[in-house]
Amino acid sequence: MSYQVLARKWRPQNFHQVVGQEHILTALANGLKENRLHHAYLFSGTRGVGKTSIARLLAKGLNCIHGVTAEPCGECEHCKAIENGNFIDLIEIDAASRTKVEDTRELLDNVQYKPVQGRYKVYLIDEVHMLSRHSFNALLKTLEEPPEYVKFLLATTDPQKLPITILSRCMQFHLKALDQQQIAQHLAHILTQEKIPFESPALDKIAKAAQGSIRDSLSLTDQAIAMSNVDIRTDVVNTMLGLLDDNQPVEILYALHQGNGEKLMHCIQSVADKGADWDELLIEVGEALHQIAMLQLLPNRIDEESQLGFLAKHVSPENIQFFYQIVTVGRKELAFAPNRRVGVEMTLLRALAFHPKFSRAEPAEYSANLAVQPRPEKESAGKKMEDLVEMPVYNQHLRASASPQNASANPPKSASNALNALAQIERLRASVQTAGSAEKQLPEPVQPKAQARELPVISMPQKERPQTDLIDRLASLAQQSQSNGNAGGPSRKPVSTQGADNALDAPAADNAQESENDDNNDEANLAETYQWEWINPEMAEAENVIRPSEIKQAILKEKTPELVAKVIALAEERDDWTKAVEHLGLDHLKLVKQIALNSVILAQSETEIVLGLRSNQKHLQRESAMVALQAALSAYYGKDLQLKIELNDDEQRLTPLDFRRQIYHELSERARQDLQSDKKLKLLQQAFDAHLDLNSIRPV
Structure with missing residues (x-):
């Protein structure tokens, strides 16, 4: 047969x-x-x-x-x-x-x-x-x-x-497609009945390659039997399927973790010698990273003696996610590479180049070119502008080349913009020194202990930012810093000027609050320097008194602190109990103040005060809160009062919170009416066929 x-x-x-x-x-x-x-x-x-x-x-x-x-x-x-x-x-x-x-x-x-x-x-x-x-x-x-x-x-x-x-x-x-474990168990049963020796890892690899198909797994098993001479081993299956050794993906991850490029290239060469599929290499590396991430998520499953367990202990989850993203993106780009090996090498080299451990270190030559010259501890009053303008090393070289003894030499085109910028700075220094001759000497700014920082260069075409406008801004900023320095001492910050366009860059702040303020100032400056013209000449006559950045900050908040204070003040004018609640001194007792804000006075005598609390707030009634509120009321009225609270839902009698809501609604309605009758908005609607979203209007 x-x-x-x-x-x-x-x-x-x-x-x-x-x-x-x-x-x-x-x-x-x-x-x-x-x-x-x-x-x-x-x-x-x-x-x-x-x-x-x-x-x-x-x-x-x-x-x-x-x-x-x-x-x-x-x-x-x-x-x-x-x-x-x-x-x-x-x-x-x-x-x-x-x-x-x-x-x-x-x-x-x-x-x-x-x-x-x-x-x-x-x-x-x-x-x-x-x-x-x-x-x-x-x-x-x-x-x-x-x-x-x-x-x-x-x-x-x-x-x-x-x-x-x-x-x-x-x-x-x-x-449904079968999972890998079901197929591997079925293959083990068949091979046992056929009396063919096998290794379990080999069957796992065949089951994985079958991708859920029983027939495919049996066909691959027939092929493995023929290749191994009726002895299915893992190395034979790896060769048949073009798979990697189990250690090769882990060795690549070791090399990436250590930042060892030589070892990484050695691993890639060993993969090439065995003729493995390059896409399969990235798949295996991605699966190893997934296993490490799962071990980090479930630490009780970590086997410290295994290679993956060691990596799970010593590689941070952030780096695991970073390597995984690099590998998955590299698979998508593999089809566009000159050849698949080059695509894999560039993918792994990208992970090595942007390694979080080494990405913070910059080349020494680049850092030296951007180093800021140190300044002496004490300088004369005539050097005020030097406090405001820090010159990088390469800018000082350009300045020396622009000296009178070198005036006869023709500067290269690449340096012409920088030389023009230096000339503008010299004129600015002269104007600032003349304007500030009567001022007192500026206090010395506090110098950071860290080494010289790197100054980013922000370039902007001169057509978008005219030179005269830039000089005016530098001068105004210098005078403002000078006045701030006289008034507030060492709070003044130096301004760095670099490149062809002398873009401004404030030093990095020591805390997050200063950084946020700098970002807001930069946004406001960019909004001011943006140049445009009205299509409708009538709108050019209207004076713009609110900056776009201020509008942006206003619309990001439902209720600004200024609006809340305004609503509270108006509510105090309408109701005595509302005014009393604000003067009870309950700001540090939020729960007690909520009881007062949601209550109305039902009755009041020389010895007792009865409050009507909304039924939806009855959960606020606690013994400690009642005692605190009674003490606050006694102190406010200057006599001992007994407090009694009843549930009251009479909508005709408004609580302090109801008064606030009523005033906020009135302010919102007034804002809508004002905007609908605003001439500027009407001109915008006519010029741009715009529509006013009434639901987005908020009082300020």
Whole structure:
């Protein structure tokens, strides 16, 4: 007898031998047991998961001599004929080779004849999505109302290509792809029965390469048996599938973690020597990073003796995520690389170049070029501008080259903009010294202890920022800093001037608050320097008194502190109890103040005060809060008062909180009316066909 491949030899002969798909087998078994049978079944799923095998088992259960059963005997004449593929009442059709409507009509002509041997005539149409549109139309009527002795079993890998009219006439079952563990266990069972030695890691690799398909895994197992001479080993499977050794991805991660480029290139060369797939290399590295991340998330699973456990202990989660992102992005770019090896090398070199451990270190030559010259501890009053303008080393070289003794030399074009900027600075210094001759000497700013910092260069075309405007700004900033220095001492900050356009850059602040203030100032400056002209000349006559940055800050907050204070002040004018609540001194007792804000005075005498609390705030009543509120009221009125609180929901009597809401609503309505009647906005609406969003208006 000739050799039979494993995929055919180990095709399941009953429902119990089917791997996975329990949800489908349960439904079919129950239908067979209860004799609740549909006339058309559709099995869908990826290749090699058991669509055709389950359809044949269903045909066995329908035509077994012992009756319709979920457990066909497999020994009777009908079961054996179906197993061998020669049962006359099981018509298997390959729709991929019989796509024409004539083939479908020929098939349907025989539907009217009753089965010859079996109980049912079963039509098994494989790859049914390959039928033509006319074939589907010809099949519709028969598929919807076939004779009682006809069953249709359809199988497809792409159910989306089927017309909805076909899908609605079938009972649909979608077979899921099997997971790696299920396939590996099934392969181990088959090889044990076949008495073929194997290594478990080798089967895991075959199961992973099968991608959820039992048939693919059995075909790969046949190939591994042939390559290994009936001894399935891990190294043979790695060579067959073009996989890496288990240690190679980990060695690459070691090299990345250590920042060792030489070791990294050595690992890549070893991968090339074994002829591994380059995309598979990035996949393996990504999976190793995923395993490390999971070990870091679940530290009780870490085995410190394993390589992955060691990396999970010594590589930060941030670096793991960084390396993973580099690898996944590199896979997408692999198709555009000159060749796949170059793409992998550049991906790993990118991870090495932007390694968080080394990215903060700048080249020495670049840092030296941007070093700031140290200044003496004490300087004369005539050097005030030197306090405000720090010159980098390369700017001082340009300044020396622009001296009178070098005036005859023609400077290169690359330095012309810088020389022009230096001339502007000299003129600015002269004007500042003249204007500040009567001022006192500036106090010395506090110098940071850190070494010279690097000054970023921000370039802007001169057309967008005219030189005269820049000098005026530098002069005004210098005078402002000078006045601030006289008034506030060492709070003044030096201004750095660099490059062709002398862009301003304030020194880095020592805390987050100063940094935020600098960002806000920069935003305001950019808003002022932006040059544009009105399309409508009438709008140019209106004076802009509010900066865009101020508007932005206002709309980001629902209620600004200024608005809250205004609402509280207006509420105090309308109600005495509201005024009293604000003067009880309960700002540090939030819970007690909430009771007062949600209450009204029901009665008040020389010895007692009765408050009516809203019922939706009754949860605020606590003994300690009542004692604190009674003490605050006694202190405010200057006499001992007994406090009593009752629930009161009378909407005619407003609480302090109700007064605030009422005033806020009035301010909001007034703001809407003011904006709707504003001439500027009307001009904007006319010029730009704009619309005013009333819901976004907030009082300020």
